[in-house]
Amino acid sequence: MASTATISSATSPSASEASAATRGRVRTRTVLVFGGLTLALVTAVIVAAGSGQLEVSPSEVIGSILHRLGIDAGSMPSHPNGDAVLWDVRFPRVVMALLVGSALGVAGALMQGVFGNPLAEPAVVGVSSGAAVGACLVIVFKITVLGTFTTPVAAFLASLLTTLIVYGLSRSNGRTEVVTIVLMGIAVNAVSAGLIGFFVFLGDTQAREQIVFWQLGSLNGIRWQAVAAVAPLMAVGLAGAGTVARRLDLLALGERPARHLGVNVERLRLTTIVMVALLVGPAVAFAGIIGFVGLVVAHLLRMVIGPSHPTLIPASALGGALVLLLADLFARTAVDFADLPIGMLTALIGGPSFFWLLRRERSRAGGWA
Amino acid sequence: MSWRRVTRLPDASAPGDVVLSARGVHVRFGQVEVLAGIDLDVRAGEVVALVGPNGAGKSTLLGALSGDIDALPGTVTVNGTSVADWTSLELALRRGVLPQRSDVSFPFTVEQVVRMGREPWRNTEAEDADDVIVAWATESTDVVALMGREFPSLSGGEQARAALARVLAQQPGLLLLDEPTASLDIAHQEQVLGIARTRAEAGDAVVVVLHDLGLAAAHADRVVVVSGGVVVADGPPADVMTDALLSAVYGCAIEVLRHPRTGALMVLPRRDIVDLAESLEQRPLTTKGAP
Numbered sequence: 001m002a003s004t005a006t007i008s009s010a011t012s013p014s015a016s017e018a019s020a021a022t023r024g025r026v027r028t029r030t031v032l033v034f035g036g037l038t039l040a041l042v043t044a045v046i047v048a049a050g051s052g053q054l055e056v057s058p059s060e061v062i063g064s065i066l067h068r069l070g071i072d073a074g075s076m077p078s079h080p081n082g083d084a085v086l087w088d089v090r091f092p093r094v095v096m097a098l099l100v101g102s103a104l105g106v107a108g109a110l111m112q113g114v115f116g117n118p119l120a121e122p123a124v125v126g127v128s129s130g131a132a133v134g135a136c137l138v139i140v141f142k143i144t145v146l147g148t149f150t151t152p153v154a155a156f157l158a159s160l161l162t163t164l165i166v167y168g169l170s171r172s173n174g175r176t177e178v179v180t181i182v183l184m185g186i187a188v189n190a191v192s193a194g195l196i197g198f199f200v201f202l203g204d205t206q207a208r209e210q211i212v213f214w215q216l217g218s219l220n221g222i223r224w225q226a227v228a229a230v231a232p233l234m235a236v237g238l239a240g241a242g243t244v245a246r247r248l249d250l251l252a253l254g255e256r257p258a259r260h261l262g263v264n265v266e267r268l269r270l271t272t273i274v275m276v277a278l279l280v281g282p283a284v285a286f287a288g289i290i291g292f293v294g295l296v297v298a299h300l301l302r303m304v305i306g307p308s309h310p311t312l313i314p315a316s317a318l319g320g321a322l323v324l325l326l327a328d329l330f331a332r333t334a335v336d337f338a339d340l341p342i343g344m345l346t347a348l349i350g351g352p353s354f355f356w357l358l359r360r361e362r363s364r365a366g367g368w369a
Numbered sequence: 370m371s372w373r374r375v376t377r378l379p380d381a382s383a384p385g386d387v388v389l390s391a392r393g394v395h396v397r398f399g400q401v402e403v404l405a406g407i408d409l410d411v412r413a414g415e416v417v418a419l420v421g422p423n424g425a426g427k428s429t430l431l432g433a434l435s436g437d438i439d440a441l442p443g444t445v446t447v448n449g450t451s452v453a454d455w456t457s458l459e460l461a462l463r464r465g466v467l468p469q470r471s472d473v474s475f476p477f478t479v480e481q482v483v484r485m486g487r488e489p490w491r492n493t494e495a496e497d498a499d500d501v502i503v504a505w506a507t508e509s510t511d512v513v514a515l516m517g518r519e520f521p522s523l524s525g526g527e528q529a530r531a532a533l534a535r536v537l538a539q540q541p542g543l544l545l546l547d548e549p550t551a552s553l554d555i556a557h558q559e560q561v562l563g564i565a566r567t568r569a570e571a572g573d574a575v576v577v578v579l580h581d582l583g584l585a586a587a588h589a590d591r592v593v594v595v596s597g598g599v600v601v602a603d604g605p606p607a608d609v610m611t612d613a614l615l616s617a618v619y620g621c622a623i624e625v626l627r628h629p630r631t632g633a634l635m636v637l638p639r640r641d642i643v644d645l646a647e648s649l650e651q652r653p654l655t656t657k658g659a660p
Contacts, residue, residue: 021517022478022516022517023480023517116474117474118475246488249477249481249485250485250488251474252473252474252475252477253471253472253473253482253485253535254468254471254472254474256435256437256466256468257466257468257471259436259457260435260460260461260464260465260466261461261485261486261488261489261539262456262457262458262459262460262461262462262488262489263457264456264457302475302476306476306477306478306481307475307476307477308477308481
């Protein structure tokens with residue numbers, strides 16, 4: 001009835017070419033980012049494993065790995081203790097850094113997706129400190145019902161509870177305002193700090209030392225046993241993150257539009273929250289509170305490869321692993337005979353980045369909404 | 370989503386089939402009864418315009434029809450089945466909803482946003498036609514030139530059209546549009562309602578909330594006037610849109626004229642008369658046609 005033919009579509013061919021070009025550019029960038037991150041990760045693993053008080057050259061590291069794989073190629077470490085140091089000390093720590101880093105990176109991307117807010121992050125909203133409360137609880141009261149899994153499971157349950165509380169209290173209409181989330185973080189961190197203080201007061205000297213270690217975050221003294229304790233939980237979390245990725249894209253439209261596109265929003269939210277807790281809890285249980293990795297990694301990657309979760313989530317896993325591996329390498333080699341707390345490092349770099357993001361968000365939203 | 374049972378794909382409706390049916394819809398916000406028992410049927414092949422003054426309950430009614438607002442104790446059925454008996458995916462294959470405002474949390478491109486409309490059809494045969502349908506949806510809403518732009522960076526009118534393209538890409542048999550013309554210029558208003566007409570002629574059922582009575586008169590098959598939480602009139606534009614009814618509903622002197630050349634209905638406020646009671650005395654209520 002109403003004529004629409006008068007609205008010219010003369011611009012469409014060139015415009016669709018432009019759109020195809022944009023898509024092509026994003027795809028190229030995505031391939032470059034994944035390729036670059038993988039290459040950097042492999043290099044960093046070899047360098048990190050070889051670095052320390054006992055230096056092992058990269059070719060000897062590769063030789064040792066090949067040897068363990070049953071391939072007799074390359075040169076074995078020349079130092080008599082070289083092979084043992086690599087496999088008993090360095091590799092567990094490197095693998096833990098990769099696991100914890102990818103867990104934090106993915107948890108950041110997931111939280112930002114489910115909160116609909118680019119500033120959501122486990123440490124900022126207090127989920128990490130909540131997990132630490134769970135870990136401290138079992139340490140102080142010497143609970144060991146689940147053996148080596150006790151601490152990661154307790155941390156998982158505590159971080160799940162914290163995430164649910166934060167999520168339930170800070171959302172309205174499917175979105176979370178910047179101010180709400182920052183204030184929620186302050187409140188949750190304050191309560192967690194109070195509980196941790198209480199546990200410090202209750203605990204004996206050994207427990208106190210362990211608790212102080214959490215607050216700073218460190219991968220010092222990680223052995224294969226610890227890796228084996230966190231790996232299953234994190235594997236479930238990482239795999240689960242992949243399954244919710246597409247639906248998180250739809251959630252960016254808002255809760256109701258997502259529902260009108262067939263998403264069971266309640267189920268999606270709960271699944272995502274459980275995944276976050278599965279990733280953050282065990283990471284905190286063994287590595288302590290390491291903040292800002294999820295925030296910065298997911299945010300930078302989103303700027304480069306776009307916000308689509310099916311690519312953002314795996315990229316955040318790679319990016320988080322790389323950042324944490326490098327941070328840990330720096331932490332243990334920057335000062336001779338000292339292991340700097342890694343949480344302190346990430347906070348020193350991540351804090352200012354968070355500040356910068358806050359400023360950017362503020363100018364974008366036209367003030368604090 | 371619904372791995373427990375096989376998703377029921379929609380069958381095509383014949384023109385005149387009741388696609389959406391609401392019975393006894395009540396909505397209460399706190400003490401205020403916003404909708405006080407609304408019955409409404411929408412058939413395949415028709416455009417139904419919901420009009421009424423601010424606060425009459427038009428958007429609330431659309432919210433109840435779309436499931437965003439609880440309609441209890443009333444019932445809403447889509448394609449003859451109560452909404453409670455469809456899964457959210459099955460409803461998404463049948464019912465598309467365009468909200469008044471569309472916000473996107475992250476800088477997704479327009480193309481990504483429009484493609485999200487195809488998501489319910491994943492793993493069905495219709496998935497193969499995704500590219501063709503997305504191209505059609507973006508061309509008919511005039512957003513092709515915006516495809517590579519980030520959705521949050523668009524103007525309000527551009528966002529409204531891109532959001533409509535997403536809903537069209539979903540290809541539902543029932544379209545619920547909440548003020549789709551609110552932030553559009555006159556050309557795009559015509560275009561958007563032209564799309565609604567085209568969809569209805571293709572056999573879809575379209576419900577659209579409108580403020581502009583002239584647009585409603587020109588493009589709708591049926592006009593439903595909502596006032597005070599009830600339906601006060603429901604019928605073809607020429608029957609429903611009378612001086613008396615509109616003046617009473619809007620509390621303002623309104624006259625309905627025929628365009629001298631085309632005969633189309635024109636709805637205008639009587640700016641020469643300040644007092645409503647006086648105007649009703651001066652002009653016979655049923656008068657229609659050019660002065």
